[in-house]
Amino acid sequence: MITQRFPFLLPLRIAQRKVFFYTGMRFDGRTYAKTKHDAFLAHKLFSTSSGLYNTKTGFDMVYQENKVFNLKLAAKALNGLCILPGETFSLWKSIRSANRHTPYRDGLTVTNGKLETQRGGGLCQMSNLLFWVFLHSPLTIVERHAHGAQDFPSYRNDEPEGVDATISEGWLDLKVGNETDRTFQIGISFDSENIIGTLFTDRPMPCHYVIEGRDLSYFEIDGEICQEISIYRREHDPVSGELLSEYLLYTNQCVIGYPLPGDTLIIEKRGS
Numbered sequence: 001m002i003t004q005r006f007p008f009l010l011p012l013r014i015a016q017r018k019v020f021f022y023t024g025m026r027f028d029g030r031t032y033a034k035t036k037h038d039a040f041l042a043h044k045l046f047s048t049s050s051g052l053y054n055t056k057t058g059f060d061m062v063y064q065e066n067k068v069f070n071l072k073l074a075a076k077a078l079n080g081l082c083i084l085p086g087e088t089f090s091l092w093k094s095i096r097s098a099n100r101h102t103p104y105r106d107g108l109t110v111t112n113g114k115l116e117t118q119r120g121g122g123l124c125q126m127s128n129l130l131f132w133v134f135l136h137s138p139l140t141i142v143e144r145h146a147h148g149a150q151d152f153p154s155y156r157n158d159e160p161e162g163v164d165a166t167i168s169e170g171w172l173d174l175k176v177g178n179e180t181d182r183t184f185q186i187g188i189s190f191d192s193e194n195i196i197g198t199l200f201t202d203r204p205m206p207c208h209y210v211i212e213g214r215d216l217s218y219f220e221i222d223g224e225i226c227q228e229i230s231i232y233r234r235e236h237d238p239v240s241g242e243l244l245s246e247y248l249l250y251t252n253q254c255v256i257g258y259p260l261p262g263d264t265l266i267i268e269k270r271g272s
Helices: 007-026 062-078 091-095 124-135
Strands: 043-051 087-090 106-111 114-119 140-143 175-177 184-190 194-201 208-221 224-236 243-256 266-269
Touching: 007 091, 043 124, 062 091, 062 106, 062 124, 062 184, 087 091, 091 124, 124 140, 124 184, 124 194, 124 208
Parallel strands: 208 266
Antiparallel strands: 043 194, 087 175, 106 114, 140 175, 184 194, 208 224, 224 243
16 A cells, blocks of 8 residues: 555545545435434434443553543534434534534544554544444444454443444545434433433334344454454334344454453464
């Protein structure tokens, strides 16, 4: 990759990619969500939280503080945002100007395949949170990219392994489409230890969504430890709890860059 050989070209390449990135969205035929309301819609569809401070990164905790600062900047642009019928939500389009008046701080990010610090680092926690929220809704995933590698253990509450969505402005986005006749609204809030993501809707849903990870396994290939897991969605009747449907959403695979517990079963596979 040319920017790995000549790092001084990276800022120019990023600026170029951003121009094409946002110009492409202007002409892709989609209507992107931009309506915001201070008052939230009547029905809470799903809510979850994620720990703000990860002490297992191996980096100075100042980068965790900076990440929280960055998340709160982005949250101002997202909190109260509505996704109307026929609209598409784009994370980058929604937060594009979040740092216009107050710059992002340096946080942890992956650049050219390496974990390092960069301005705006840590926003993947927002995309991870929103992806988990969106999975509990009828919104259609238009664009989602898995992390190719997990460099340190992540905090997980209810979500299984393999539920993540990496973003990179100019390259990778998180997008969902509203192909229903309902309006959905994003809520982002914070307490002293967590970021809280909520999805509201204007009418009750006819089903309740449960996301489950199955067949978690680890294998070694060409000297790297990889994780694989299948993510399923179940739809239940909200009153009786009866199972209405069940299906595989996707199978996720990533490289593990930290030591696993000693009793973890690791299968050896041959490289291709």
